[in-house]
Amino acid sequence: MKAFLIFILAAAGYLQGYAQKTIRDKHITNQQERMVFKQWSKSKFTPTSGFLGLNPEYWLTWAWHPDYPKKDLRPLSPSGPQSQRLLLVAAMSNTENAYKQQADTLRNTALSEAVSYSGDLSITDPLWLLYYRHEFDPLLELDDAMIMIGIEQKVKDYLIQTGIKSWYLEEGHALAQRLEATRTTTLDRGSRILAYHRMLEEYRKLNSTWENKKQRAKLYLSLKETQEKIKTRDEVLAPKAGRSDRQIAEDVLSKTKL
Structure with missing residues (x-):
């Protein structure tokens, strides 16, 4: 019985060792190497034709597809x-x-x-920030009080009565509206800068005209005041009928004291 068990165990070990035996076939190995990474070498196709092409295994293997070794199928x-x-x-x-x-x-x-x-981004334009914004600041902040700073009261009254002040404000506000439209309208940057330049010239001409009108108003009022003084003096010095020279002299002296 013991001998029989030993025989069975030995047979099982032999069969197990045989089942785990690695099969290495050079034909399969060559084919795997060809298909994956090595060159498609015709000389490695096995079985070979043998001496004078008489190997029957070669003909049994490659006779059915003779073009296979010639085509690189990697x-x-x-x-x-x-x-x-x-x-x-x-x-x-x-x-x-x-x-x-x-x-x-x-x-x-x-x-x-x-x-x-974009007009929304025109405020970030470097040329506007560095130059035109400072030049147009007085125009954008134009109001009644600002334009009358440093002007004598009588000149102010004259400018208001003659409508020169209203004219300047209307022209300034119209130019400011045009400037604001140019800044907010979608426009090419070059065209926008040219528009700034033209309006700046108009604003400078408007300011020059305003300064001239103020100087002329001051000069006119000064001449008018001088003329009135001369006229008053002439009236004082003019002789009146039925009065003596002494009465005229006393009248002149009394007016001079006043």
Whole structure:
């Protein structure tokens, strides 16, 4: 009985060792290497034709598909499907990068044009901040009290009565409205700057005219006052009928004291 059990265990061990035996077939190995990473070498196709091509195994194996050894069927060969997919992926990636670069260029161009054209962003224009804003500050803050600063009261009254003050305010407010429309309207930056330049020239001409009118008003009032004084003096010095020289002299002296 013991001998029988020993025999059974030995047989089981032998069968188990036989089942785990690794099969190494050079034909299969060569085919795997060819298909995966090695060259598609015709000389490694086995079985070979043998001496004078008389090997029957060669004819039984390759007679059914003689073109197989000649065609490189590796997936990663230069013309293999995997290589073509990789090339296609690389080409698509390059195309995508080119489209992305073009889209970024268009986006940057659009943003640049939006900044240049948009009226909402015109206040951030460097030329406006550095120059035109300071030049137009008096026009944007134009009011009745500001334009009358430093003017004598009689000149103020004359400017108000003659309508010169109203004319200047109307012209100034109209120019300020045009300036505000130019700042807030969607417009090319170059056209906007040219509009600023033209309106600044108009504003300077308006200010020059206003200063001239103030000086002329002051001069006119001064001449008028002088003329009235002369007229009054002439009236005082003019002889009146039925009065003596002494009475005239006393009258002149009394007016002089006053």
